[in-house]
Amino acid sequence: xxxxxxxxxxxxxxxxxxxxxxxxxxxxxxxxxxxxxxxxxxxxxxxxxxxxxxxxxxxxxxxxxxxxxxxxxxxxxxxxxxxxxxxxxxxxxxxxxxxxxxxxxxxxxxxxxxxxxxxxxxxxxxxxxxxxxxxxxxxxxxxxxxxxxxxxxxxxxxxxxxxxxxxxxxxxxxxxxxxxxxxxxxxxxxxxxxxxxxxxxxxxxxxxxxxxxxxxxxxxxxxxxxxxxxxxxxxxxxxxxxxxxxxxxxxxxxxxxxxxxxxxxxxxxxxxxxxxxxxxxxxxxxxxxxxxxxxxxxxxxxxxxxxxxxxxxxxxxxxxxxxxxxxxxxxxxxxxxxxxxxxxxxxxxxxxxxxxxxxxxxxxxxxxxxxxxxxxxxxxxxxxxxxxxxxxxxxxxxxxxxxxxxxxxxxxxxxxxxxxxxxxxxxxxxx
Numbered sequence: 001x002x003x004x005x006x007x008x009x010x011x012x013x014x015x016x017x018x019x020x021x022x023x024x025x026x027x028x029x030x031x032x033x034x035x036x037x038x039x040x041x042x043x044x045x046x047x048x049x050x051x052x053x054x055x056x057x058x059x060x061x062x063x064x065x066x067x068x069x070x071x072x073x074x075x076x077x078x079x080x081x082x083x084x085x086x087x088x089x090x091x092x093x094x095x096x097x098x099x100x101x102x103x104x105x106x107x108x109x110x111x112x113x114x115x116x117x118x119x120x121x122x123x124x125x126x127x128x129x130x131x132x133x134x135x136x137x138x139x140x141x142x143x144x145x146x147x148x149x150x151x152x153x154x155x156x157x158x159x160x161x162x163x164x165x166x167x168x169x170x171x172x173x174x175x176x177x178x179x180x181x182x183x184x185x186x187x188x189x190x191x192x193x194x195x196x197x198x199x200x201x202x203x204x205x206x207x208x209x210x211x212x213x214x215x216x217x218x219x220x221x222x223x224x225x226x227x228x229x230x231x232x233x234x235x236x237x238x239x240x241x242x243x244x245x246x247x248x249x250x251x252x253x254x255x256x257x258x259x260x261x262x263x264x265x266x267x268x269x270x271x272x273x274x275x276x277x278x279x280x281x282x283x284x285x286x287x288x289x290x291x292x293x294x295x296x297x298x299x300x301x302x303x304x305x306x307x308x309x310x311x312x313x314x315x316x317x318x319x320x321x322x323x324x325x326x327x328x329x330x331x332x333x334x335x336x337x338x339x340x341x342x343x344x345x346x347x348x349x350x351x352x353x354x355x356x357x358x359x360x361x362x363x364x365x366x367x368x369x370x371x372x373x374x375x376x377x378x379x380x381x382x383x384x385x386x387x388x389x390x391x392x393x394x395x396x397x398x399x400x401x402x403x404x405x406x407x408x409x410x411x412x413x414x415x416x417x418x419x420x421x422x423x424x425x426x427x428x429x430x431x
Contacts, residue, residue: 295389312424324409334395354399371409
């Protein structure tokens with residue numbers, strides 16, 4: 001907003017080149033050449049502004065292209081985030097199923113462990129029996145104790161059966177132990193892998209979210225820059241319009257000067273005297289409630305009746321330099337008049353000045369510019385020639401104003417954004 005106000009104020013600049021009305025004294029060739037130089041300068045300035053407008057448009061198009069690319073990136077990131085979120089949900093579901101399988105496995109392992117423990121008891125019992133009977137010798141005694149060949153065969157079969165049973169118990173024991181270890185390792189590895197995959201997906205999701213946030217910030221920055229570039233372009237276009245109006249007014253003034261020059265030369269030839277401009281006229285009566293200030297002698301006259309409420313120079317404890325004078329409003333309707341003969345080169349509504357009129361003057365070969373701000377109404381338009389004391393508007397409270405008054409500026413030269421030509425009006429006008 002601050003930048004926008006600065007741009008709007010800069011656009012109001014007349015580029016330091018005033019538009020000049022007829023001179024009060026005789027017109028010289030130097031005056032005419034000066035006007036022609038001003039026209040050339042305005043044309044050059046207009047060309048520069050047109051180039052800046054073209055550059056601003058290119059910047060806008062570049063920013064819009066960048067926004068389109070960023071929008072595509074954001075769309076891709078949103079798709080990637082959605083896919084990653086789906087994978088996370090799937091892996092989380094797999095982990096949940098694995099945890100359930102682990103719970104089931106724990107029951108199976110418990111059953112296997114129970115079988116292992118029971119076999120351990122059987123094996124321990126067999127081992128005690130073998131130890132108490134002397135181990136393998138006991139089997140031999142069983143065989144030797146046979147009473148007949150058929151008894152021997154029976155005893156041999158029985159011993160073989162017992163030994164095979166013992167071996168089967170040992171094999172089953174080893175198989176159960178191996179099965180238990182395999183299932184425990186398999187499920188542990190699967191759970192660990194799923195958890196690692198989940199962690200990796202969450203990290204990817206966080207990275208994508210960070211990239212999306214970065215792209216959104218970039219998009220916001222690009223939109224802000226585009227808005228500023230649009231404002232800059234609008235300011236340049238308004239400045240171009242202002243220059244064109246100034247150029248037209250200067251051409252009009254040049255034609256008037258040339259006409260006056262010819263008239264002066266013809267009058268000098270025919271009557272042997274120099275040209276004298278007509279006396280200034282008052283702009284008319286003001287409506288009831290306020291009076292038109294009397295037209296004083298000298299180069300300038302007072303622009304409005306009322307007390308000076310704020311002078312030229314530092315104010316507010318030295319925090320602000322006031323580049324004009326404020327005249328307070330002390331009647332319902334207070335007319336504002338042109339401070340000198342001149343040409344209106346700008347009459348419009350400004351965000352800072354409110355209703356404002358810019359008038360260019362040339363007095364004794366010197367360019368001056370006067371500014372009449374915060375008007376309630378404007379009665380003079382761009383390109384209009386006005387006379388000293390002519391009513392051009394009425395005092396008001398428009399724009400950045402904190403009470404009804406006229407903000408009046410006087411510039412020795414043209415108006416420019418820095419107001420470097422501003423002078424104290426009280427040095428030129430008897431307020």
